[in-house]
Amino acid sequence: MTRLNGKTAVIxxxxxxxxLATAKRFVEEGAAVVITGRRERELNEAAVLIGRNVTTVVGDVARLEDLDRLYAIVKEKHGHIDVLFANAGAGxxxxxxxxxxxxxxxxFDVNVKGLFFTVQKALPLFRDGGSIILTSSVSNVLGVPGFSAYAASKAxxxxxxxxWTLELKDRKIRVNSMSPGPIDTPALETTTGLTPEQAAQAAEQFASQIPMGRRGKPEEIADAVTFLASDESSFITGVDLAVDGGMAQV
Known part of the structure; x- marks a missing residue:
């Protein structure tokens, strides 16, 4: 498992x-990883779980000064970026x-403005030939009641x-979006504003809408992102890779 051997990745x-699942997979594939998030305790716990070749930086992608500090640390520690997974989102x-x-x-501050400047401010450190992966959502093509602002931000x-595929083509930097369907993560219970009972009902409803009959696992998304980060996807750019169990495809 050395598809990212010697590469520096920011998540x-x-x-x-x-x-977190993607950071673990990147390290397993040989990358040095810098992860950022708003909560220091969770970042420290993630670093312990990943175990090696990981640097943590506390910050909010919607705050441009936090992004500047992130990339100053990346520059000091690694000097360059090969892979950026712009994954932070709110919904x-x-x-x-x-x-x-x-x-x-x-x-929009997190999903649009934050992501926009996450990528912009990474560019001076990017090696030519790198890979940028953006987390979108199957809601970018679906009508989801109650999530119209979120869906619009992901579109x-x-x-x-x-x-950006066209803007960065001369540097041979590939840019792709990745659109997960409902994934079995704590987010449904912790960030949507639902009660535990409502979250459980929502999980069942989502599963019933997915041809595969279940929510995805974070590790399944990490597999797809690793593919887009690696040279195995060297002729793929500008796509939206749906990893959704068929939810938005049939």
């Missing part, structure tokens, strides 16, 4: 769920009639991959 939202339930300005701003992410 936002790397302290839990998809980000709380808010029906149109009840959504507030604060809800809208938080969603923006999908378009970033299209535009």
């Amino acid at each position: 936002t939202g790397g302290s839990s769920g998809i980000g 709380t339930i808010a029906p149109l009639a009840a959504a507030t300005e604060a809800h809208f701003d938080q969603t 923006a992410v999908r378009n970033f991959a299209r535009a």
